[in-house]
Amino acid sequence: MTVTADTTATSDARDEAPLRIDAHAHVFLPAAESPRGVDELAPADRTAPLADYLGRLAAAGIDGAVLVPLDAHDDYVAASLAALPASFSAVAVASPAEQGRIGVDPVEAYLGRRVGFPFRALRTMWLGDPGAPIRDSPMWPVLARLEQDGVALWSYVGPDQTGLLDEVGRELPGLAVVLNHFGFAPHDMGVDEFARPRFVDPFPESELRRVEALARHPRFHLMFSGHYALSADPYPYADLAVPGRRLVAAFGTDRTMWGSDSPWIDRQPGYDATAGVVDIALPDLFPSERDDVLGGTVARLLSLTR
Secondary structure, three states: OOOOOOOOOHHHHHHHHHOOOOEEOOOOOOOOOOOOOOOOOOOOOOOOOOHHHHHHHHOOOEEEEEEOOOOOOOHHHHHHHHOOOOOEEEEEEEOOOOOOOOOOOOOHHHHHOOOOOOOOOOOEOOOOOOOHHHHHOOOHHHHHHHHHHOOOOEOOOOOOHHHHHHHHHHHHOOEEHHHHHHHHHOOOOEEEOOOOOEOOOOOOHHHHHHHHHOOOOOOOOEEEEEEEEEEOOOOHHHHHHHHHHHHHHHOOHHHHHEOOOOOOOOOOOOOHHHHHHHHHHHHOOOHHHHHHHHHHHHHHHHHHOO
């Protein structure tokens, strides 16, 4: 008598299970193999290949990811995305061309970037002159085109740009915005002994209130990530427990997404530990809320599927 395993139930259960998505991870090769910028955080010989990252995802039971280049050199991420299933997406990093800062048509530059690289979000650290209205910014035409195209803005703007970010929410209410790494406005970044980004005193009460206030824009989303760089405590980052819960309460889990920020966390505390921070930091979530943070929110936003 031959016994044949019935895999239908297993397959159906897998298809019905909530998607688990890492909403923010970097993959890159040494600069000599694939062009990219070089700095203290990512020296020329540092590498974070896709194959290694996919192994970590599989071990952690995560279905997909949003891949983010280190800078506007996106060849490696574009090639990686082309070989991946629909549970993966990618972000492009805005260059001065898309920002309208070098005398070319920024919309044409943006459209040219999308040829052969169907990114679903554009990351920027600059929005315009902080002394001028957002509609006067040379980047305004691209911001308006992002809203028209349904492409999200992946925001990582510095302190002098936060007022413009608030204006984006008022002037382009249909534009989805993802506030990277708790919405923190990066400044004075260092690199720690584990070769990770490091910031000191990132969340005074005034900064926390500023990010909370951005939740009034219905299309603004919070990325629950970057604990390792923002916390003064070791894993599991007890000093960020209250700020993290306040921000998630402000935005709601249906506008919150978890990201690992791999590879910076791969050495310390490790990918699995980073994936577990949501359950430690947000222990009172209902199952549906946890599903949102761990993949549902970003899957809806970027149309990710199995």
